[in-house]
Amino acid sequence: MSQEEPVLIVRREGTVEHVVLNRPGVRNAFNRSLVAELHGWARRAASDRGVRAAVLTGAGKAFCAGADLAWMLATIAQPRHENVGDARELASMFESLDSLPFPLIARVQGPVLGGGTGLVAVCDIVIAAEHAVFGFTEVKLGLVPSVIAPYVLAKIGRSAARELFLTGARFDAARAHAIGLVHQVVPEGDLDATVSTHIREILGAGPEAIGAAKRLIGELWPLSMSDALEITSEVIASRRVSEEGQEGMKAFLEKRRPAWIVGEL
Ligand code: COA
Numbered sequence: 612m613s614q615e616e617p618v619l620i621v622r623r624e625g626t627v628e629h630v631v632l633n634r635p636g637v638r639n640a641f642n643r644s645l646v647a648e649l650h651g652w653a654r655r656a657a658s659d660r661g662v663r664a665a666v667l668t669g670a671g672k673a674f675c676a677g678a679d680l681a682w683m684l685a686t687i688a689q690p691r692h693e694n695v696g697d698a699r700e701l702a703s704m705f706e707s708l709d710s711l712p713f714p715l716i717a718r719v720q721g722p723v724l725g726g727g728t729g730l731v732a733v734c735d736i737v738i739a740a741e742h743a744v745f746g747f748t749e750v751k752l753g754l755v756p757s758v759i760a761p762y763v764l765a766k767i768g769r770s771a772a773r774e775l776f777l778t779g780a781r782f783d784a785a786r787a788h789a790i791g792l793v794h795q796v797v798p799e800g801d802l803d804a805t806v807s808t809h810i811r812e813i814l815g816a817g818p819e820a821i822g823a824a825k826r827l828i829g830e831l832w833p834l835s836m837s838d839a840l841e842i843t844s845e846v847i848a849s850r851r852v853s854e855e856g857q858e859g860m861k862a863f864l865e866k867r868r869p870a871w872i873v874g875e876l
């Protein structure tokens with residue numbers, strides 16, 4: 612009996628999970644099963660305190676060609692509530708990825724289109740190969756970048772979104788960098804080394820502090836300065852008396868490595 616290829620490959624290296632979208636034949640476009648797998652991974656990883664970072668990439672030529680258009684087309688046969696339910700599941704997957712308590716790094720080795728840009732937008736650090744192409748191509752298909760919009764807007768702002776959502780134009784990695792969708796553009800051969808540099812930085816920092824910093828960014832985003840003040844003072848007051856905060860500050864003053872650094876970095 613032939614065994615089907617998994618649509619998502621997850622490999623653990625120490626405290627880092629490597630997650631590979633594995634539908635290269637359709638350029639890693641996501642269908643219901645890939646959405647379910649990614650969502651399931653995000654839920655599991657979020658509750659695994661042993662995970663300190665994850666790297667998301669695509670198998671083959673593309674990072675992700677967005678939603679599988681055969682899957683999207685087939686929604687015509689679904690009753691409305693099922694169609695909306697599928698879209699909610701997709702939205703909920705993005706939410707789970709966005710709120711992971713550790714850094715999620717995108718290793719972008721090829722095209723990122725439609726919903727694929729949403730995957731990149733929910734990553735904390737995005738490293739792209741020079742030749743990678745991007746696009747919110749939905750309008751070219753008579754669709755709208757909808758469930759990804761909150762995450763993409765938070766990254767690129769309204770001005771770039773108004774141009775790029777409304778034209779569906781494809782753009783290069785340099786432009787993706789300029790609008791804040793990508794943090795670093797490197798030759799393809801340097802992708803892994805660049806990702807490793809970021810992982811070393813992450814493993815040198817307090818894991819709970821990283822989680823708290825990530826939560827804080829999300830919480831402060833919609834708040835006014837005066838509402839933010841309540842939260843920010845609470846957060847630092849808690850962190851500086853926490854076991855991890857105490858350990859980090861003592862380690863610095865005692866000129867030693869903090870306890871959370873395991874082995875060579
Ligand atoms: N959904 C379903 N199938 C897709 C797909 C998608 N989003 N994107 C690509 N594919 C399929 C193609 O139909 C093709 O299938 P085939 O081998 O049966 O002909 C296969 O993947 C390879 O695509 P191809 O265009 O030949 O590969 P490429 O490497 O030359 O180009 C892309 C890759 C991603 C640039 C190109 O496929 C593309 O532009 N895809 C559309 C992406 C898009 O607009 N997505 C938005 C979805 S909302």
